[in-house]
Amino acid sequence: MNRIQQLFADKPADILNVYFTARYPGLQDTEPVILALDDAGADLIEVGMPYSDPLADGPTIQESGTAAIQNGMTLDLLFEQIQSARQKTEIPMVMMGYFNQVMQYGEEKFFRKAKEAGVDGLILPDLPVYEYEQFYREMVEDLGLAISFLITPQTSEERIKQIDSLSRGFIYMVSNSSITGAKKEITQTQLDYFNRINAMDLDNPRLIGFGISSHETFKTACQYARGAIIGSAFIKALKAGKEVRESTTQFVQKILNVTA
Amino acid sequence: MIAIDSRGYYGEFGGAYIPEMLHPNVEELRRAYSEVWKDEAFQKEFRALLKDYVGRPTPLYFAERLSEKYGAQIYLKREDLCHTGAHKVNNTIGQILLAKRLHKKFIIAETGAGQHGVATATVCALMGMPCIVYMGEIDIERQAPNVARMRMLGAEVRPATSGSKTLKDATNEAIRHWINHPTDTHYIIGSVVGPHPYPDMVARFQSVISEEMMWQLEEKTGRPDPDITIACVGGGSNAAGTFYHYLNRRHVRLIAVEAAGLGVDSGESAATSVLGTKGVIHGSRTLLMQTPDGQIVEPYSISAGLDYPGIGPLHAHLINSGRAEAISVTDDEAMQWAYYLSRMEGIIPALETAHAFAALDKLEYKKDDVIVINLSGRGDKDLNTFIKHYDQYNK
Ligand SMILES: Cc1ncc(COP(=O)(O)O)c(C=O)c1O
Numbered sequence: 001m002n003r004i005q006q007l008f009a010d011k012p013a014d015i016l017n018v019y020f021t022a023r024y025p026g027l028q029d030t031e032p033v034i035l036a037l038d039d040a041g042a043d044l045i046e047v048g049m050p051y052s053d054p055l056a057d058g059p060t061i062q063e064s065g066t067a068a069i070q071n072g073m074t075l076d077l078l079f080e081q082i083q084s085a086r087q088k089t090e091i092p093m094v095m096m097g098y099f100n101q102v103m104q105y106g107e108e109k110f111f112r113k114a115k116e117a118g119v120d121g122l123i124l125p126d127l128p129v130y131e132y133e134q135f136y137r138e139m140v141e142d143l144g145l146a147i148s149f150l151i152t153p154q155t156s157e158e159r160i161k162q163i164d165s166l167s168r169g170f171i172y173m174v175s176n177s178s179i180t181g182a183k184k185e186i187t188q189t190q191l192d193y194f195n196r197i198n199a200m201d202l203d204n205p206r207l208i209g210f211g212i213s214s215h216e217t218f219k220t221a222c223q224y225a226r227g228a229i230i231g232s233a234f235i236k237a238l239k240a241g242k243e244v245r246e247s248t249t250q251f252v253q254k255i256l257n258v259t260a
Numbered sequence: 261m262i263a264i265d266s267r268g269y270y271g272e273f274g275g276a277y278i279p280e281m282l283h284p285n286v287e288e289l290r291r292a293y294s295e296v297w298k299d300e301a302f303q304k305e306f307r308a309l310l311k312d313y314v315g316r317p318t319p320l321y322f323a324e325r326l327s328e329k330y331g332a333q334i335y336l337k338r339e340d341l342c343h344t345g346a347h348k349v350n351n352t353i354g355q356i357l358l359a360k361r362l363h364k365k366f367i368i369a370e371t372g373a374g375q376h377g378v379a380t381a382t383v384c385a386l387m388g389m390p391c392i393v394y395m396g397e398i399d400i401e402r403q404a405p406n407v408a409r410m411r412m413l414g415a416e417v418r419p420a421t422s423g424s425k426t427l428k429d430a431t432n433e434a435i436r437h438w439i440n441h442p443t444d445t446h447y448i449i450g451s452v453v454g455p456h457p458y459p460d461m462v463a464r465f466q467s468v469i470s471e472e473m474m475w476q477l478e479e480k481t482g483r484p485d486p487d488i489t490i491a492c493v494g495g496g497s498n499a500a501g502t503f504y505h506y507l508n509r510r511h512v513r514l515i516a517v518e519a520a521g522l523g524v525d526s527g528e529s530a531a532t533s534v535l536g537t538k539g540v541i542h543g544s545r546t547l548l549m550q551t552p553d554g555q556i557v558e559p560y561s562i563s564a565g566l567d568y569p570g571i572g573p574l575h576a577h578l579i580n581s582g583r584a585e586a587i588s589v590t591d592d593e594a595m596q597w598a599y600y601l602s603r604m605e606g607i608i609p610a611l612e613t614a615h616a617f618a619a620l621d622k623l624e625y626k627k628d629d630v631i632v633i634n635l636s637g638r639g640d641k642d643l644n645t646f647i648k649h650y651d652q653y654n655k
Contacts, residue, residue: 052423052555053541055435056279062422074553099277100540104554125279126540130267150280154442159283177281177442 003092003120004146004169007043008205008226015227016218016255017207018234019046019096021064022081023073029244030081031088036245038091040252044207046123046229047082049075049097056125058181060232064239075105079117086118094121094148094169102127111139121146121169129166137166148172153193157200164202173197173206173225180210181232186220194224215257230255262507262583264574268456269545271581273573276455278543281439285447286543288362290457296358297464309353310468313386314343316350318469320476320632325604330620331627335486336607336635337473339498346610346637347466347498348379352448354465356383359446366445367391370420370434372399372427372494373565373612374406375637376450381415391415394433396426399564406641424558427494427568431542451495452572455543459500459572466501473632474505487629490515491636492616493586494565496572498636503584513585515623516575517616519561520588530559531588532571533579541570547580562591562645563611565637589618598639598646599653610637611645 007015018037022030030047037045050068054061082093095114102110102124114122122145127136129149140147146169151160154177164171175190197206208221209229221228234251241247253259268274268290276286296302310316318338327334339347352369359367367384369391371377377393384391393410397419400407410417423429431453438447452459452466474484489506491499493516506512521529529535536547541556548570549557561567571579578584598614601607609617613636625631639646 053428053432055432055543056281056439058436059422066423069555098540098554100550100556101554103539104537104550104552126277126543128275128277131275131277152281152283152442154284155280156284163280174281178440179281179436 002144002146003090004044004094007092008170011043013226014222015043015207016041016252017044017046017227017229018042018252019048019229019231020234020238021048021050021061021068022078023050023068023071024064024235025067025238025244027071030078031085032244033248034085034091034093035089036248037252038089040249041256041258042091042252043227044092044094046094046096046231049078049095049101051098051101054098056179058179058232060181060235064235075101079113082119083117092120093118094123095119096123099124099127107136108139111143111145115143115145119145121148123148123172125150129162133166141168150174151197152177153190160197160200160202164204167204169204170226171202171204171206172229173208175208175210175212175221178210186217191224198224215255218255262578264460268460270574270577273546273576274456274459275545276543277540277545278455279439281442282435282455285438285442286455292362293358293457293461296361302357302361305357306354310350314349314353315341316468317472317476318342320473320480322480323605332625333481333628333630335477335480335630335632337469337502337632339469339634339636340607340609340613340638344375344379344382345640346375346379347469347501348376348450349382350468350501351450351462351465351497352376352379352383355446355448356387356389359448360387362446364444364446365389366441367448368394368434368437368445369448369450370394370427370430371450372396372430372567373563373610374399374403374410374641375565375610377415377417378406378409378413380448381410381413384415385413392418392437394418394420394430394437396420396424396430398425399427399430402645403564403641404644426564428556428558435542451497452500452574453495453542453544453570459544459574462497463500463504463574466497467504469498469501469634470503470505473502477630477632481630485509485512486632488513488515488623488625488631489634490517490616490619490631491634492517492566492612493571493575494568494612495570496575498634500572500574502632502634503578507583514578514583515619516579516584516586517619518586518588519563519566519615520590521560521562523590524588528560530561530567530569532569533586534588536570544573546570546573546576563594563615565610565612566615587619587622589615593618593621595649595653598642607635608639609635610639611642613637
């Protein structure tokens with residue numbers, strides 16, 4: 001069992017997955033952010049691979065990616081930073097990026113490197129399920145990496161089943177058809193969608209992402225899935241804050257509604 | 261055989277590399293487009309609008325002075341005479357009819373030179389549908405007349421302020437808008453780019469160009485095939501239309517002209533087939549300009565319509581397999597041709613189109629070869645640029 005699967009086996013509810021863009025806000029911040037998230041009580045970390053053209057992301061994540069690229073981010077450096085953080089923490093880590101980045105690095109080399117660095121899972125939102133199944137599934141599964149595919153309120157039942165059969169670890173349940181960082185409140189339509197998915201009896205647990213930004217939205221999401229994913233709101237907190245460790249700790253405590 | 265397979269690949273290029281949020285939209289389109297294309301009522305409506313509204317067929321004009329100068333039989337396919345001034349409208353007519361059939365209420369588009377934006381705003385006015393056009397901030401400045409035309413036609417022009425502030429980011433913004441409006445909106449892509457089915461769909465709508473060329477050439481020369489066809493390539497829609505019916509007629513040479521900007525090796529270029537490598541851009545596996553780490557590079561060309569870091573998957577396949585030849589033309593060469601063609605034939609070409617003509621100076625051809633150049637658009641939108649550089653090029 002890899003660390004993600006272990007987490008879901010051990011923790012029945014309220015799983016907090018926090019996304020951040022690697023090398024943001026500063027060049028050397030990847031490891032400090034990872035360690036601070038772990039210490040503050042996050043359960044899972046999604047390390048964003050900064051990309052020039054992140055189609056599924058809103059302005060907040062796009063700007064952080066642009067800044068990180070200007071900071072001189074390369075995938076080799078990122079693997080080094082993750083590997084170094086991995087010596088100090090056992091928190092499950094997922095790499096999130098776009099397929100073009102993987103393709104340029106070399107698909108097989110990328111998956112191997114990720115595994116070596118101590119990465120547990122992958123999220124590649126624009127990798128089609130067909131191409132994954134045909135060309136990469138065996139490689140990824142043999143390495144023991146857990147890949148999470150996305151579903152949205154518009155995803156058909158048939159397709160959800162296919163996605164469930166290919167996903168390992170968890171399914172990324174997009175709360176609303178939107179890019180990241182868009183909406184703030186959770187509506188009845190969304191609750192109906194969450195309920196519909198819960199009734200499907202899928203193999204994979206779900207984490208709800210997109211638009212989760214506060215303690216309230218996190219708690220609501222946790223009632224309808226095993227946990228939730230927060231991205232843009234954390235990037236904003238990092239941007240506004242002075243010191244990475246302090247802003248990370250405060251942010252996670254606010255989401256979990258605990259004080260140190 | 262050059263053909264697209266059921267998953268939208270031309271050889272190894274194409275496909276639909278899209279986030280799940282786009283899947284229902286793109287899937288709906290994929291199911292609809294080939295049905296609709298075969299539908300008689302659709303064809304009738306499409307053809308009628310092309311004829312009476314766009315003004316097709318566009319003439320195939322024998323350019324006598326150019327022919328004499330170059331020692332070949334040079335014909336110009338006059339897409340500049342389409343309503344709105346470029347080939348782009350062939351595609352927007354097709355897509356708006358499709359959008360109506362899918363009961364869509366809102367239209368979005370991206371634009372570089374503004375020609376596709378104008379063509380989209382035009383068909384939206386025609387059908388009474390609201391229209392939002394994304395356009396890079398830099399392009400809004402350099403193609404001001406087209407921005408004014410879009411507004412005149414009732415469209416909202418939204419500046420794309422991220423990244424390169426040109427066509428690439430206008431396309432990103434349009435795709436994001438579509439993700440946020442998954443059910444009621446149709447995205448009219450302006451070229452043979454994007455996820456399947458767009459490249460094939462847009463190519464079919466533009467294929468009327470070579471369809472007409474065939475019978476027009478037959479009339480004028482006694483045979484439907486030219487020796488050489490030439491078209492400029494931004495994303496590649498006018499080239500796709502020009503090549504379409506000749507793809508599997510191997511004796512016809514297909515010349516794709518790309519923008520070299522300040523020169524292919526200058527670091528300021530948009531010559532994708534030379535500078536690009538295989539990757540994914542805007543949902544399509546194709547050739548694109550990128551760093552070794554897969555970050556998409558910001559291209560450069562004086563021409564907003566060619567300033568794009570990728571090419572459509574059909575062209576990637578044609579060039580990679582040797583079926584089409586790619587030629588790169590600099591800003592300077594295109595500018596010279598814009599003034600030259602104006603004086604030689606009394607036709608002021610769009611800056612994009614001027615690139616295609618410059619291929620005449622770089623090609624090897626036989627005496628009296630029949631050459632068709634697709635005159636994709638007229639130059640009114642570029643007058644500011646032409647006036648600004650007038651003295652430099654007219655000493
Ligand atoms: C006149 C003209 N020609 C060519 C192009 C390039 O587009 P494509 O390569 O899709 O034909 C444009 C794009 O704006 C244009 O306006």
